[in-house]
Amino acid sequence: MTEQQLPAWADPSVSPAGLDAQGVSRRRLLRRAGLFGAALALGPAAAPAVAGPRQRGLGGEDPRLAYLVGDHHVHSVYSHDAKYTFSQVATAAAEYGVDWLVFNEHANFGHARYGARLEHEEIRRARAAHPRQLIFQGLEWYIPAAEHCTVFAAPGPHEVDLLTRFELAYDGKLLNYTEGAAGAADTARNEAHAVKALRWLAEQRRRGYVDDVLVLANHPLRLGIDSPHEMRAWRDAAPDIMIGMEGAPGAQGAAVPGWRDPVTSIRGEYENRPSAQSWAGYPGDAYVTYGGFDWATATVGGLWDSLLAEGKLFSITSNSDVHRVVFDTWRNGDWPAGQNFDNTGRLPDPVRTDTPQPGSDFWPGQFSRTHVGVTRYGYHAVMAGLRAGRIWVDHGHLLDGLDVRLKRDGDHGRGVTLGGRLRVRKGERMTLSVTVTTASRANPQGILPRPAHVDVIRGAVRGPASDRDAWRAPDTKVVESRDVSGRTGTYTLRIPLTAGDESCYVRLRGSDGNRHGAGYLGASVDPHGPVPHVPGDGDPWADTWFYTNPVFVDVVDGR
DSSP states (O other), X not given: OOOOOOOGGGOTTSOGGGSOHHHHHHHHHHHHHTOOTHHHHHSOOOOOOOSSOSOSSSBOOOOOOEEEEEEEEEOOTTSXXXXXXXXXXXXXXXXXXXXXXXEEEEOSHHIIIIIHHHHHHHHHHHHHHOTTSEEEEEEEEEOTTSOEEEEEEOSSTTHHHHHHHHHHHHOHHHHTOSTTSTTTTOHHHHHHHHHHHHHHHHHHHHHTSSXXXXXXXXXXXXXXXXXXXXXXXXXXXXXXXXXXXXXXXXXXXXXXXXXXXXXXXXXXXXXOOOOTTSOTTSOGGGGSEETTEEHHHHSTTSHHHXXXXXXXXXXXXXXXXXXXBTTOOEEOOOOOTTOOHHHHSSOOOOEEOSSOOOOOBOOTTTSEEEEEEESSSSHHHHHHHHHHTOEEEEETTOEEEEEEEEEETTOOSOOBOTTOEEEEETXXXXXXXXXXXXXXXXXXXXXXXXXXXXXXXXXXXXXXXXXXXXXXXXXXXXXXXXXXXXXXXXXXXXXXXXXXXXXXXXXXXXXXXXXXXXXXXXXXXXXXXXOOOOTTOOOGGGXXXXXXXXXXXXXXXXX
């Protein structure tokens, strides 16, 4: 792998005349953060987050950050159910402004025996040929007793060996431990094997076999088989490895009007109902998306908040899960005689047609984006930023930039940001500063998006849940909503907060204002939250949202 280079928008040797409007906007944000040029290329890597306070004294401060756009869930011909070449996906991602992406191909024997190493050679060549783009290799793990996860490692001599060893030893599909398989009924064994798998990954990192490895749960409520107690068990088994879940799934084009089944099509392809393996405690409403987001994330006071209410960081992301792009005209290629995925690990190259083919997805960065805060540009810095929880996500390119800081009134400095912890005394006053940069150009659909509101969501931190299957956080609600309709450019909202008797967290959410309703747990909790669309009538570009990770407030006695 050659030396990593800055992306064009962050490279001072690239003239502003060579950038598009969004590139110019990102450069302006970078300059404001004080990380332009050498400061981003040579600055310290973001320090990994650890559970508990980051400092002994009151207050807290995090570094200046640049936010990189990424996608941890993409597929190519090295997945048995996808379509595009590695080059097609990587090229499209670059065109849509993606700085980092993870090829997490589906686990199966063809992938483990052949495909993983074939793709690794393509990734190595791409890293050398395109040093401005960060390309990770990963695996979409079939979790024993549950759904899927992205697993990916830092580049290094053992990255592909780690993935294939993990796949053969711990993948539920290969072991017949997943839904519908012969061994699916042994729930206790399968759940224990998933925990064992995560601990094995943590051990490989601890031993230095790989520099770093991360895991994120994919589309957690699509089938309802990721129970709350399983998610808690994964997180607690390896909190520095299992860092979060998709807040919004891919397949966001699944319900474009007039495209797929008008009776059943739902954004995210959340078109399922409970099965024998689904956790019985989820309501039927949990199986659809709300404003394109998973019910676990979109429900204020719901499952995500119940995890955060324990005072433990659990991050959310958004991604493309690209398999087949909506309105695309490529079809899968034809197999030569005697060849199949099991004996090659790679699909034939796709063939161009003149007819739109079935599909539900967007290209990486075309619609869904995960923004990760870093102090330098590089693989390890992205992974450190993800682990630290410096994450916000948006759909439809709703925002160019977002910076969130929380600090005690009277303190100097920047304060703490997303994923961070602020230490305060009971009754202390704080200010939440939210700096918004609106979109500088039309999105890929030709729409110039504008946020209509920014919501502040606050929840109490009560410590470990006594019921490991709890999915409600009854003390979490929207505490303030700011109307930002008509505001453009860069502006800062300053929101006063006061520390109560107990620790808490705050997180943000906002949308274009096109579709609202009372939240799932009622208007007193969430008066204008995201709502499900009518099946078959879910134009994603007409209902876009952003979400942030939380900032924790630790209320302490004395200094």
